[in-house]
Amino acid sequence: MKLLVIEDEKKVASFIKKGLEEEYYTVDTAPNGKIGLEMALEGDYDLIILDYMLPFKDGLTVTRDLRSEKFAKPILMLTAKDKIQDKVECLDAGADDYLTKPFAFEELIARIRALLRRAENEKSNLLKIHEFSLDTQSHKLHVGNSEIELTPKEYSIFEFLVRNKNKVVSRTRLTQHIYEYQFDTDTNVIDVYINKLRGKIEPYTSDEVIQTVRGIGYIVKD
Numbered sequence: 247m248k249l250l251v252i253e254d255e256k257k258v259a260s261f262i263k264k265g266l267e268e269e270y271y272t273v274d275t276a277p278n279g280k281i282g283l284e285m286a287l288e289g290d291y292d293l294i295i296l297d298y299m300l301p302f303k304d305g306l307t308v309t310r311d312l313r314s315e316k317f318a319k320p321i322l323m324l325t326a327k328d329k330i331q332d333k334v335e336c337l338d339a340g341a342d343d344y345l346t347k348p349f350a351f352e353e354l355i356a357r358i359r360a361l362l363r364r365a366e367n368e369k370s371n372l373l374k375i376h377e378f379s380l381d382t383q384s385h386k387l388h389v390g391n392s393e394i395e396l397t398p399k400e401y402s403i404f405e406f407l408v409r410n411k412n413k414v415v416s417r418t419r420l421t422q423h424i425y426e427y428q429f430d431t432d433t434n435v436i437d438v439y440i441n442k443l444r445g446k447i448e449p450y451t452s453d454e455v456i457q458t459v460r461g462i463g464y465i466v467k468d
């Protein structure tokens with residue numbers, strides 16, 4: 247999952263980024279509302295974390311602009327304000343949830359997970375594919391009672407393919423999903439990860455779980 251953090255306080259932004267990366271999310275940051283709005287509309291983000299007080303364009307305006315551009319992904323607003331009226335204003339502008347600063351990181355993570363589950367219309371944290379199940383909370387891959395150890399990038403790639411099952415996912419899209427904005431990466435890196443993933447899951451199945459679509463990318467079918 248790829249998230250965008252729009253926050254002008256560098257310390258807060260890097261604290262959130264670091265913590266979320268430890269939870270296997272790919273995270274970009276934007277230093278103000280104007281850049282944040284552009285990145286949110288151009289990038290393929292699964293969720294936006296947005297500060298209320300921002301230079302150039304405040305969080306409320308960014309939220310309204312995103313929603314008027316038909317941006318449909320969840321928006322979580324961070325606010326130092328804790329008056330009922332301010333919270334109502336955030337939600338009315340189109341935010342899905344808000345968190346009052348200072349907040350406990352555990353709560354931020356839990357709210358993000360809940361918003362992503364809701365967005366994907368999932369009741370549980372388990373994604374099933376063939377004989378495998380992915381736990382989107384613990385980021386573990388299981389087959390029967392065994393756990394298959396995956397690196398964070400391998401897990402992210404597999405989860406992305408499973409979430410997009412029955413659709414061809416291009417190498418470029420996979421690269422954009424697991425790397426940060428402006429991260430200059432050769433899409434061949436994806437093939438290396440896919441080979442490692444296949445090497446780990448193939449001993450447990452007779453199915454070809456991750457199929458290559460020549461010249462384009464990969465597909466995971468039901």
Ligand code: CA
Nearest residue numbers: 254297299300
């Ligand atoms: Ca701020």
